[in-house]
Amino acid sequence: MPTIIFLFGWRIFFYADEGNEPLHVHCQKAEMEAKFWLDSDTRAITVVFAHKMKPKDMREVRGIISTHFAVIERAWAELARRTDES
Numbered sequence: 001m002p003t004i005i006f007l008f009g010w011r012i013f014f015y016a017d018e019g020n021e022p023l024h025v026h027c028q029k030a031e032m033e034a035k036f037w038l039d040s041d042t043r044a045i046t047v048v049f050a051h052k053m054k055p056k057d058m059r060e061v062r063g064i065i066s067t068h069f070a071v072i073e074r075a076w077a078e079l080a081r082r083t084d085e086s
Helices: 055-067 069-085
Strands: 003-007 010-013 024-029 032-038 045-051
Touching (some): 024 055, 045 055, 055 069
Antiparallel strands (some): 003 010, 024 032, 032 045
């Protein structure tokens, strides 16, 4: 489970092998957890699920994802490249 970003207590990460799912991230802080689909073309961030998150928490983590969108895309591409080489 590679961690991409750790900021303000939020761990933004991927699972190493999730099949053919499109670009997305998992987010975790204490007992809160969420998963977001990311659209590279529109830079849309769509929540797939959220657990024990208040609106403030959702805004915070979406802001982190938005600010670091390019970092996440590069990490996703690198993970895909390494997976293809295996």
